[in-house]
Amino acid sequence: MVQPIDLERMEPAVEPVEEKLHRAVRAAIGALPMIGSPALEFFNSIFEAPLSKRRAEVIRQIGEGLNDLIAQGIVTEAGLQENEAFISTVAEVCNISLRNHQAEKLEALRNAAINSALPGCPSDDYRQIFLHFVDVCTVSHIRLLKLFENPNQWFLDNNRAEPYRTAVSLSQVVEHAMPELTRNREILDTVWADLYQKGFVDVKQMELVLSHESCFSKQTTRFGSKLIAFLS
Known part of the structure; x- marks a missing residue:
């Protein structure tokens, strides 16, 4: 035994x-x-x-x-x-x-x-x-990484409605997923810049408009995915 x-x-x-x-x-x-x-x-x-x-x-x-x-x-x-x-x-x-x-x-x-x-x-x-x-890091760092590791799955798991538009920005995705973060825009911008500088996410500007498919695809880098796996 x-x-x-x-x-x-x-x-x-x-x-x-x-x-x-x-x-x-x-x-x-x-x-x-x-x-x-x-x-x-x-x-x-x-x-x-x-x-x-x-x-x-x-x-x-x-x-x-x-x-x-x-x-x-x-x-x-x-x-x-x-x-x-x-x-x-x-x-x-x-x-x-x-x-x-x-x-x-x-x-x-x-x-x-x-x-x-x-x-x-x-x-x-x-x-x-x-x-x-x-x-x-802050809790917001971890939340954003988990969101953008698999945005589609995150919205399903958390029972949230996606922004159904042909073109959206990452900030609009965050607005639908975590509206409390977009109400503190200086925090959101600082956290995202930090994640990008550390090499955990691919996109530098959250306001960059992408197709719906691109915006809801994985945004974390291989390095970021390793981090999420280690913390999951």
Whole structure:
């Protein structure tokens, strides 16, 4: 019988930067004359429990995903313990997760950790670039990439009506898919320019008018598709 991972004893291999900072601040506050102890108790009451809870939840979710892979016979616990790429990815994911609270980013990080356990996961360079991207990107970056990886499928999955015109622009596609983004046009333009500059999408100008067929075809590059697969 295949033994699942005991989630109670899962710990990241590397202490997150946030916890190092937490210890340093605690030490600095504790060293203050007169006010050290009260201030330290106040600091701990605000940060210690929430950070520990956030890390524990990330570890739990990764562990559940890994147990599914073990149950399917795709990976083994012994193999994971020897998988340096996987261990490094989980450590980095735990680190990044402490700096983020949005559900979509946390889900992407969880998926990245689980996908790093699979045979044929991206190489170290790809993984480090992709994890850094998730760390600094916004949720809008991820949403736009998922939309333009397969626009037709996205509209079907999300039960949205396509703009039925013979010619449309990518911004009009976004307007129908995510109207809240077009209401903050400076954010949309900044995010799209960022995706283009990083080589994740093909089209530079969102206002470029294309045929309906072209606009609803895949707009992500091969590099962008690798990123989406890693986070899915």
